[in-house]
Amino acid sequence: MMEKGGGMVEKGGGMVENPYLPNVVRLEEVTEEVSGPRAIKNFKVKRIFDFKPGQCAMISVFGYGEAMFAISSSPLKEFMEFGVLKTGVMTEALHRLSEGDFIGVRGPYGNNFPVGEWEGKNIVFVGGGIGITPLRACYSYVLDCRNDYGNIDLVYGARSSNDLAYKKELFDLEGRDDIGIHLSIDKPEDGWERFVGFVPDSLTRVAPKPDNAIALTCGPPIMIKFVVQNLEKLGFKPEQIYTTMERRMKCGIGKCGRCNIGEVYVCKDGPVFSLAQLQELPGEE
Numbered sequence: 001m002m003e004k005g006g007g008m009v010e011k012g013g014g015m016v017e018n019p020y021l022p023n024v025v026r027l028e029e030v031t032e033e034v035s036g037p038r039a040i041k042n043f044k045v046k047r048i049f050d051f052k053p054g055q056c057a058m059i060s061v062f063g064y065g066e067a068m069f070a071i072s073s074s075p076l077k078e079f080m081e082f083g084v085l086k087t088g089v090m091t092e093a094l095h096r097l098s099e100g101d102f103i104g105v106r107g108p109y110g111n112n113f114p115v116g117e118w119e120g121k122n123i124v125f126v127g128g129g130i131g132i133t134p135l136r137a138c139y140s141y142v143l144d145c146r147n148d149y150g151n152i153d154l155v156y157g158a159r160s161s162n163d164l165a166y167k168k169e170l171f172d173l174e175g176r177d178d179i180g181i182h183l184s185i186d187k188p189e190d191g192w193e194r195f196v197g198f199v200p201d202s203l204t205r206v207a208p209k210p211d212n213a214i215a216l217t218c219g220p221p222i223m224i225k226f227v228v229q230n231l232e233k234l235g236f237k238p239e240q241i242y243t244t245m246e247r248r249m250k251c252g253i254g255k256c257g258r259c260n261i262g263e264v265y266v267c268k269d270g271p272v273f274s275l276a277q278l279q280e281l282p283g284e285e
Contacts, residue, residue, distance in 0.1 A: 019253050022060045022104025023048050028079065030099050033165040039086045040130060040165045041095055042072070045105060047080045052112035053138035054272045056246050057082070060104030064093035068109065068249040070134035070271075074141040080105070083133035083165055109252035110271045113138050113216065113242060122150040124208045126227050128199045128219030129158050132165050134244045135218050139179075146178055150213075155206055157184035157199040161192055182206050200226035203234075210235040216242045228275060238276035246271040 025045045034040035043059075051057075051071055059082060060066040067090050073081035086095045097103065115138065123142060127135045135154075142149050154173070158164045164183065174181045184195040184202040195202050200223065208215070215236055217227045224243060231241055249267045250258040259266035262282040 019106070022058065022066075022106045024102055025105050027097060027099050027101050027103060030097065033083065033167070034085075034163055036162065037086075038163065039095060041084055041086075042166070043082045043084060043094070043097075043103070044073075044079050045081075045103070047075075047078055048105060049108060051075050051080070051108035053115055053141045054110070054112040054134055054244055055108040056110050056249060056252070056271065057105050057107030058109065058252055059084075059094065060106075061090055061093040061097070062102075062104065065090040066104065067091070068246060068252060068267075070137065070244065070246045071108070072133035072136045074137060074144050076141060076144045083130065083136070085130040107252070110246065110249065110267060111269070113244075113272050115141060118214050119148045120150060120212070122208070122211075122213040123152050124203075124206075124213060124215040125152075125154045125156070126199065126203055126215060126217040126219075126231075127154075127156045128223040129163060130165065131217075131219030131223075132156055133218075134246065135216055136166065138216060143179065151180070152178065153180040153182065153206060153208055155182045155184075155199060155203050157186070157195075157197075157202055159186050161185055161189055180206070198226075199223050200230045203227055204230050207234060210237070210240060214240055214242065218244050238279055239274055241275040242272060243275070243278075244271045245273065 029044040031042045033042050052075055056068050056070050058066050058068055069082045071080055072083045084091055084094055086092055125135045125139050139154055170181055173179055182202055184197055185192055188196050215231050217224055245266050248259045249271055250256050252267045254265045254268040264281055
């Protein structure tokens with residue numbers, strides 16, 4: 001017997017948790033962030049469990065499958081959000097849903113950005129494309145607790161202005177004086193007056209100082225590679241640089257064995273890692 005949406009089954013005369021059973025939740029809001037072939041939509045649901053910035057959840061579209069996504073909202077809100085890039089059958093089905101439709105959600109999975117350890121530090125967020133989603137959970141949390149942190153900078157870019165996710169939100173954040181927003185696109189466009197160039201170059205232009213600082217980066221692997229190189233040139237040490245590898249997460253509970261790197265399971269030991277930790281893993285830098 002299953003308790004509706006509760007993830008519990010009856011076994012041996014008692015109720016035990018079944019980690020594979022999703023909670024059925026209503027879509028409260030669906031917003032198109034990026035249009036076109038590489039569309040991104042943001043899905044908002046009622047918060048049904050506690051989580052921390054950097055953690056993930058498994059999303060189910062009934063009849064089409066499920067996939068792991070980073071939670072893209074602050075854990076201090078009464079809702080949860082997920083930014084989803086349309087890339088295949090399951091995400092295409094998710095993109096066809098509207099406010100009022102139902103999805104399955106279970107979690108949270110993985111570790112988190114250790115934001116409690118970073119209080120008093122300056123934080124630099126560096127993202128590209130859909131990679132902004134896990135960063136958004138963290139910088140939104142930091143802004144919710146703004147007095148607990150030092151200088152905050154967000155360096156974010158995409159191929160074009162159309163490909164920038166959460167664009168309206170970011171334009172609004174540009175008006176705040178307690179966070180530096182540094183947006184970029186890869187090629188010139190009429191009407192674009194911000195930086196033109198790749199994200200690693202934008203980072204070099206901003207030139208954050210490594211003193212008492214932490215840097216978080218997420219985006220395409222090639223972007224991360226050069227972002228890390230540029231951070232190191234700026235003086236950031238491996239233990240000051242963090243990223244998330246939620247794309248490698250599958251089952252979320254360490255059972256399928258498809259996310260391991262050597263003896264480390266991304267879904268249980270990650271997805272958040274410092275560069276220092278990654279450098280200790282086989283074949284990972």
